[in-house]
Each structure stands twice: as structure tokens, then as C-alpha cells.
Amino acid sequence: xxxxSTLRAIPALASLVGALLAHSAVHGQEFPSYQSxxxxxxxxxxxxxxxxxxxxxxxxxxHLFSIQTAKGRRxxxxxxxxxxxxxxxxxxxxxxxxxxxxxxxxxSPTGRYLSKVLPTLTxxxxxxxxxxxxxxxxxxxxxxxxxxxxxxxxxxxSDTHPDDAxxxxxxxxxxxxxxxxxxxxxxxxxxxxxxxKLNGDDFRILEVNELLVSTRGTDATALETRIKIxxxxxxxxxxxxxxxxxxxxxxxxxxxxxxxxxxxxxxxRGKDANKQLDKLEKLIAKHPQSPLRASFPWxxxxxxxxxxxxxxxxxxxDGLPGKKAPGFALEGTDGKHxxxxxxxxxxxxxxxxxxx
Numbered sequence: 001x002x003x004x005s006t007l008r009a010i011p012a013l014a015s016l017v018g019a020l021l022a023h024s025a026v027h028g029q030e031f032p033s034y035q036s037x038x039x040x041x042x043x044x045x046x047x048x049x050x051x052x053x054x055x056x057x058x059x060x061x062x063h064l065f066s067i068q069t070a071k072g073r074r075x076x077x078x079x080x081x082x083x084x085x086x087x088x089x090x091x092x093x094x095x096x097x098x099x100x101x102x103x104x105x106x107x108s109p110t111g112r113y114l115s116k117v118l119p120t121l122t123x124x125x126x127x128x129x130x131x132x133x134x135x136x137x138x139x140x141x142x143x144x145x146x147x148x149x150x151x152x153x154x155x156x157x158s159d160t161h162p163d164d165a166x167x168x169x170x171x172x173x174x175x176x177x178x179x180x181x182x183x184x185x186x187x188x189x190x191x192x193x194x195x196x197k198l199n200g201d202d203f204r205i206l207e208v209n210e211l212l213v214s215t216r217g218t219d220a221t222a223l224e225t226r227i228k229i230x231x232x233x234x235x236x237x238x239x240x241x242x243x244x245x246x247x248x249x250x251x252x253x254x255x256x257x258x259x260x261x262x263x264x265x266x267x268x269r270g271k272d273a274n275k276q277l278d279k280l281e282k283l284i285a286k287h288p289q290s291p292l293r294a295s296f297p298w299x300x301x302x303x304x305x306x307x308x309x310x311x312x313x314x315x316x317x318d319g320l321p322g323k324k325a326p327g328f329a330l331e332g333t334d335g336k337h338x339x340x341x342x343x344x345x346x347x348x349x350x351x352x353x354x355x356x
Contacts, residue, residue, distance in 0.1 A: 033067040033244040035291065037235040038121055043228045049220045064121065065291065067244045072098040073124060076251050077114055078295050092258050092295045094251060097124055106255055108262040116145045120229050123204040131168050131203040134159045138175065146212050148189050152178045161197055167206065168198040188215045207232045250290050253283055254299070261302030277303045
């Protein structure tokens, strides 16, 4: 018997399920505080004309703490991966969910990884009336993970999952392209597909696959970006109120340190970083068993690096002069792709900058 047929065939059971799920709805209603872990594969491929595609990929564990508060639902995310494979700027961050709007409030100014991933993993963003019964329809929604602020026309459907009758299939797709202009440059969202496998009892996301395809520019200079996200839940547990409050207090205490550790010219330097380090050491001593403790070593390394800047910066690069530079590929301001391996034997000047 499927999740849907159970609700339809046995009214008494449906009433019981409804009572049990009274605390687990969306759009302003309560949902139990919980923690979950997703194994997330993130892949971005950028292609311009006939140039060789530039591909970046990562596979990390995203630990989510979703906690209901008076101001809305707080979502705290911590990323964990083997050394050297973690995206540089996104180890810890947080967002606020009010109704159907998710606002990422703490994340690095570069990469914006959480802005792309959290909307895909947040179960509360799926309207409950689309999961408790088989349904289909259309809507217009701003897909923040696409970077385009214009509402996108989508079709959606939900039904019993074809591979697991105890679960629900929820799918959305773009019905027509969305075009905006950034300055004078056209940006088009040409494809969006989202397919999620939901638990048939509480309708939380168990697995999800998402694809976003957008194009910036026109003709031969157009840059196509494909973002593919695959995620699967590997752990789940509800959080008691006392533990939830402690996690929020610790994250709020960590937030200034997180902001100070981010790259892109936004971090603390010198004495400011040392002050944040002192606060972090005290927090570690006070909460040695914190659920957020996996972020402590990352923050310490970041803040230590910041505290060294401004004194004797050349000492940081003491072992590099005369050594072979690591290979890399970058896009220049002229839109062309440059591969260091193709420039061997030539003098190369790299100029990094940031702007808002």
C-alpha cells in the first residue's frame, strides 16, 4: 500500500498521521527541530564557445541543524570533507527561513556555495499540500540558487515514488526560459530540473537531484554555466529544546569569528584576528562537546593566518621563490580562458581583485 493510498483508504489513520505531523509543516507552521547530514556532490561546468570547458567539483558532507525560533526557522550548515577537498570558503554558515523565504545570512562573499545548496536541501520549502496527496500544477518562483531574481515559470508534480511505495516523488521543471539583463549583458536561465525523494511519514528530503543551466552573453562570447547537485541523506535525528538553544547560542558566538575568517578582503587581520582567536579558545574550553566542534580547527587555522598578515608577510611565502608554480586555469577579464601549462616559459602576472 502506498503512502498516498494509505491516507485515502483509511481515514482514521489519516487523522492520526495528521495529528502526528501537526508540528511538521511549512510556510510559517511548526516543524520539529532536527539535525541531518547529506552527502552532497556539487559540479559546475563553464563553457565559452569552442574553448575547453572549465569544471569544478566537490563532494562533501553537509551537516544541517534546523531549529524553530520565534523569528523563524534557523538553519545552520557545517561542511566536512577530506583535507584539501573542502570548498575554500564555506565550512560554516547559516540561514533564516520565514514562511517560504530562505535568506542565507552567514556565508563567504566568494563562491556563495550555501546559497546554491541550501534551497535544494531544505524540506520546509516544499508546500505540504503537494506532498500529502498526488498533485500537479504550475507556479512562478524566484530560484535564488540560479542567481536570477526574476520569477521563473515552473511545473510541479508529486506522486508515490516509483522505486519506493513508502516514499513520495516531488519534481519541478522550468516551462520556459527566463531572461534578465545585468547591465547590458543578457542572462538566460534555460533549464531547471529538480527531483526529490521524500520520506512518506514526515515528508523530509531523503534524496535530491537538481540541474541549473544558464547562459551569460550572446553569440560566440556567450558563457554557459551548468550546475548539477546530487544529495542523499545519511543521518537524521530530532533535537531537544535544550540542545537546540545551546547550538544557537554557540553559532551566534561563532558568527563574528566565521565572518573574520572568510577570504575576499572581508576578514580580520593582525590584532583583530588575535582577539577572535582568544574568543574561540574560550568557546572551545566551555563547549568541548559542541555539535559544531568540527568547525573549530578550520576557524583556528583561518584566524591564525589572518593574525600573521600585516607583520612580515614575506615570511609566509619563504619556501615558494624558485619553485614550480602549481597548474591552474582561469578566465581573464577579456573572456578568454588561460591555462598555466600553455604559458610555460613566459612571464605571467596575476592580478586578483574584488568588487561589489
